[in-house]
Amino acid sequence: xxxxxxxxxxxxxxxxxxxxxxxxxxxxxxxxxxxxxxxxxxxxxxxxxxxxxxxxxxxxxxxxxxxxxxxxxxxxxxxxxxxxxxxxxxxxxxxxxxxxxxxxxxxxxxxxxxxxxxxxxxxxxxxxxxxxxxxxxxxxxxxxxxxxxxxxxxxxxxxxxxxxxxxxxxxxxxxxxxxxxxxxxxxxxxxxxxxxxxxxxxxxxxxxxxxxxxxxxxxxxxxxxxxxxxxxxxxxxxxxxxxxxxxxxxxxxxxxxxxxxxxxxxxxxxxxxxxxxxxxxxxxxxxxxxxxxxxxxxxxxxxxxxxxxxxxxxxxxxxxxxxxxxxxxxxxxxxxxxxxxxxxxxxxxxxxxxxxxxxxxxxxxxxxxxxxxxxxxxxxxxxxxxxxxxxxxxxxxxxxxxxxxxxxxxxxxxxxxxxxxxxxxxxxxxxxxxxxxxxxxxxxxxxxxxxxxxxxxxxxxxxxxxxxxxxxxxxxxxxxxxxxxxxxxxxxxxxxxxxxxxxxxxxx
Numbered sequence: 087x088x089x090x091x092x093x094x095x096x097x098x099x100x101x102x103x104x105x106x107x108x109x110x111x112x113x114x115x116x117x118x119x120x121x122x123x124x125x126x127x128x129x130x131x132x133x134x135x136x137x138x139x140x141x142x143x144x145x146x147x148x149x150x151x152x153x154x155x156x157x158x159x160x161x162x163x164x165x166x167x168x169x170x171x172x173x174x175x176x177x178x179x180x181x182x183x184x185x186x187x188x189x190x191x192x193x194x195x196x197x198x199x200x201x202x203x204x205x206x207x208x209x210x211x212x213x214x215x216x217x218x219x220x221x222x223x224x225x226x227x228x229x230x231x232x233x234x235x236x237x238x239x240x241x242x243x244x245x246x247x248x249x250x251x252x253x254x255x256x257x258x259x260x261x262x263x264x265x266x267x268x269x270x271x272x273x274x275x276x277x278x279x280x281x282x283x284x285x286x287x288x289x290x291x292x293x294x295x296x297x298x299x300x301x302x303x304x305x306x307x308x309x310x311x312x313x314x315x316x317x318x319x320x321x322x323x324x325x326x327x328x329x330x331x332x333x334x335x336x337x338x339x340x341x342x343x344x345x346x347x348x349x350x351x352x353x354x355x356x357x358x359x360x361x362x363x364x365x366x367x368x369x370x371x372x373x374x375x376x377x378x379x380x381x382x383x384x385x386x387x388x389x390x391x392x393x394x395x396x397x398x399x400x401x402x403x404x405x406x407x408x409x410x411x412x413x414x415x416x417x418x419x420x421x422x423x424x425x426x427x428x429x430x431x432x433x434x435x436x437x438x439x440x441x442x443x444x445x446x447x448x449x450x451x452x453x454x455x456x457x458x459x460x461x462x463x464x465x466x467x468x469x470x471x472x473x474x475x476x477x478x479x480x481x482x483x484x485x486x487x488x489x490x491x492x493x494x495x496x497x498x499x500x501x502x503x504x505x506x507x508x509x510x511x512x513x514x515x516x517x518x519x520x521x522x523x524x525x526x527x528x529x530x531x532x533x534x535x536x537x538x539x540x541x542x543x544x545x546x547x548x549x550x551x552x553x554x555x556x557x558x559x560x561x562x563x564x565x566x567x568x569x570x571x572x573x574x575x576x577x578x579x580x581x582x583x584x585x586x587x588x589x590x591x592x593x594x
Contacts, residue, residue, distance in 0.1 A: 089180055090128055092174075093178065093181060095128060098129045099111060099129065099131070099274075099278045100130070100278075101133055101274055101278065101303070102302065104140075105148075105284075105293065105294075105297055105299060112132070114131060114132045115129040115130065118185060120187075121423055122184055122411055122412060122420065124460070128275050133301040142266065144296035144299070145264045145299055148296030149234070152293075152297050153233075153234045157212065157214055158212050161208040161212065162211075164204050164208055164211070165204065166290075167283070171204065178248065178283070179195075181193075181275060182196050182197065182273075184412075184413065187376065188412055196248055197248065197249075200249055200252040204252070204256050206562060208260070210257065210566055211260040214566065222586070223578070224584065226577065228576045231573055232571070232572055232573070233262070233570060234569070235261075235318045235319050235571055236318050237264055237317045238254065238258040238321060239312070240265055240268070241268050241321070241323065243323045244272035246323075247269060247273035251277070252280075253549070254321045254560060254569075255267065255298065257565065257569055258569045261569045261570050263570075264298070265297070265299065266299045267298070268300075268303070268308050271303060272423055274302050277300055305328075308322075308332075312335045312336055319343070319568070320332060320336050320341065321345075322343065326555075329345045343556075344556075344558040349379075349380045349508030350478070350479075351371070351382065351531075352383070352500075352501040353368055353512070353539060353540060354501060354512040354513065354514075355387065355396055355512075361395060364399075367383075367537075368383055368386055372386075373418065373465045373484045376419055376420055376463070376484055377483045380509075380555075381541045383486065383511075384486065385472070385487045386487065386489065387472070387489045387500055389491060393488075400446075400467055401467065404466075405447075409452060421462045422462075422463060428483075431449065432451070434476060434483065435449045437476040438470060438476055438485075438487075441474045441476055442474070443468045443474065443487075444470075449485065450464050451463050463483065465484035467486045472489050494519055494522065501529060507554070508552075508555040509535070509543075510529040510534050511534070511540050512534075513537055514536070523536065531552060532548075532551035532552050547562045549565070550565075
């Protein structure tokens with residue numbers, strides 16, 4: 087296939103790499119079928135236990151050298167990778183779209199996020215600041231500094247098969263860490279492609295083997311890392327169920343976790359909302375990536391006075407959605423990742439009806455010409471009550487719930503009354519409402535927006551959520567601190583050794 091040739095991929099690829107070096111492909115293969123047309127794209131061999139052990143040992147050795155490389159020089163490697171991604175943006179974006187199923191524009195956008203985090207990390211490589219503090223003892227200097235942790239294990243999900251790895255890896259690399267990446271077994275070719283592009287940069291700069299590694303396989307391969315005391319930090323993106331297992335496992339060995347888990351995101355639509363931008367923000371949030379973003383809009387909490395208008399606008403917009411091949415830029419919605427996701431979508435609709443919800447736009451599996459993969463579904467809308475069991479659950483599919491409210495306190499309470507706490511938004515032109523929503527009495531989510539939707543995030547801000555979303559933060563702001571260890575230092579440059587709190591300990 088042309089898409090494989092453009093990225094130097096083979097029909098059968100190794101899924102195990104220590105950077106420039108790849109292990110020989112074995113016969114334990116993951117077959118990657120596109121949800122777009124059901125066709126086989128390529129095959130990737132899974133990592134064996136022996137290969138995993140060799141990768142970890144190589145990464146340990148690389149860390150001893152990489153941590154001593156000055157931060158700006160580490161940033162230079164990341165800068166070059168960002169430039170390489172610019173050269174491969176079209177091809178990699180197409181692979182993301184074809185292997186995962188998101189629209190080509192979203193695939194390009196995901197690669198652009200990789201480029202953006204590279205740019206951010208390059209600047210960060212000169213800004214890993216500590217603090218100087220005042221000592222209570224005379225002629226003493228006290229300060230804190232940050233050191234790299236070691237091996238960072240990255241477990242990423244299918245819905246953002248390349249960007250989330252880059253969010254973690256590019257920051258970790260400039261911090262002086264080395265990375266071992268287990269991508270999703272549903273999108274293995276994306277992982278191989280990213281590593282191969284990076285491998286050229288690493289080879290050109292004589293970077294130690296093991297600075298960036300890839301392992302491939304199912305959850306058992308991920309378990310090797312989560313149980314491995316040689317991996318001090320596990321950054322895992324996925325379901326809340328998975329995150330609870332990872333968190334408990336890593337905590338039991340006193341390791342650190344950075345967890346980005348489920349979302350059940352709501353937009354509150356005020357009586358003072360601009361309904362035009364509300365429609366655009368809500369529809370994209372609900373159907374973008376076929377509802378398979380952790381920040382997808384699941385709930386629309388709408389004021390009584392504008393409820394019917396918002397409902398009619400949404401139903402009209404949904405009737406205009408174009409569903410089909412995501413590589414065709416005229417289409418708005420591509421397929422779900424696989425038939426398991428389709429079954430979960432159908433079960434959610436059944437539960438909505440069983441619990442008393444009313445379907446405003448019916449959901450269905452699309453069949454016929456152009457829908458050969460059986461993964462295409464129609465985005466649907468249901469009128470529900472927030473306390474319904476299905477509404478409290480995150481369905482990773484384009485199912486949007488409409489809920490009424492009477493006053494803002496009630497709306498905020500409904501928004502917060504779910505186990506997840508990732509993204510949230512309010513649509514309002516009322517300054518008081520906006521400020522209340524952003525106050526400590528407002529949204530309890532890690533992300534809270536005004537007059538934009540729940541979906542999407544800029545590189546400069548820390549990304550993550552609260553409650554069952556896991557509490558982790560990636561990407562911008564001071565999220566880099568998760569990849570480093572803090573150290574407090576005191577230097578005595580006097581001729582005495584005064585003890586803290588005035589304690590006397592004299593042997594004379």
